[in-house]
Amino acid sequence: MTEAPTGTRAKVVSLVLAIVAVALLAILHQHREGSRAMLASDVAIAAKNPDTAVIEAFEAATHVAPFSPYSEAGFARLREIAEDAENRGDDDLAQAAWRSIRAAEIATKGPFSTDPARRAHAEAALSRIDARRMAVTAARSPGLVRFDEGELAKRNARDPTPSNGTFLALGAGAVVAMLAAGLLARVGFAFRGRSSLVAAAVTAGALGLVAFALSR
Numbered sequence: 397m398t399e400a401p402t403g404t405r406a407k408v409v410s411l412v413l414a415i416v417a418v419a420l421l422a423i424l425h426q427h428r429e430g431s432r433a434m435l436a437s438d439v440a441i442a443a444k445n446p447d448t449a450v451i452e453a454f455e456a457a458t459h460v461a462p463f464s465p466y467s468e469a470g471f472a473r474l475r476e477i478a479e480d481a482e483n484r485g486d487d488d489l490a491q492a493a494w495r496s497i498r499a500a501e502i503a504t505k506g507p508f509s510t511d512p513a514r515r516a517h518a519e520a521a522l523s524r525i526d527a528r529r530m531a532v533t534a535a536r537s538p539g540l541v542r543f544d545e546g547e548l549a550k551r552n553a554r555d556p557t558p559s560n561g562t563f564l565a566l567g568a569g570a571v572v573a574m575l576a577a578g579l580l581a582r583v584g585f586a587f588r589g590r591s592s593l594v595a596a597a598v599t600a601g602a603l604g605l606v607a608f609a610l611s612r
Contacts, residue, residue, distance in 0.1 A: 423461045430459035430466025437473055446477055450493050457500035471497060471514065487525050494521045
């Protein structure tokens with residue numbers, strides 16, 4: 397009588413252990429890649445190669461993992477390079493570093509891994525550089541249309557990527573759809589009885605939620 401529950405419990409434990417193992421492997425990969433990228437950025441800085449330092453710091457910034465210092469170190473390195481370049485008048489390098497901060501923020505955007513203030517700071521810096529460059533160009537070409545810094549800030553703040561709410565709706569809908577589909581498969585597809593109808597309705601609703609999230 398206890399054989400079936402024991403077998404079910406063993407399957408659940410095996411599934412949980414497999415999920416934990418995959419998660420740990422993913423975390424270790426993020427740690428390793430973040431460490432490698434920061435070391436490469438350090439080497440590039442020592443070799444006075446700021447362009448490579450920006451590329452590697454961006455890589456580090458995008459490798460987010462629990463208890464990993466490398467993502468924050470990557471963002472800090474990018475800001476250090478950007479501010480130093482802007483102070484020296486190297487707008488090309490400064491723009492590359494600020495854009496890397498913004499791109500890394502978008503790439504790692506999530507409910508627990510984003511920093512809106514850091515992204516806003518980078519976008520404000522990009523707008524400042526763009527406005528300065530447009531002023532120089534306009535001085536040479538008086539008929540050129542110019543945008544003020546506020547308009548440039550709006551343009552730089554545009555983000556076509558899905559919101560955190562969309563990601564959460566997509567994930568929740570997918571999980572509910574899988575659970576409901578499993579229940580539907582268990583009770584049968586004849587749509588007889590309350591359980592079958594409820595499972596079918598929940599599956600349809602969850603798939604609708606997924607479709608809504610994908611269309612956003």
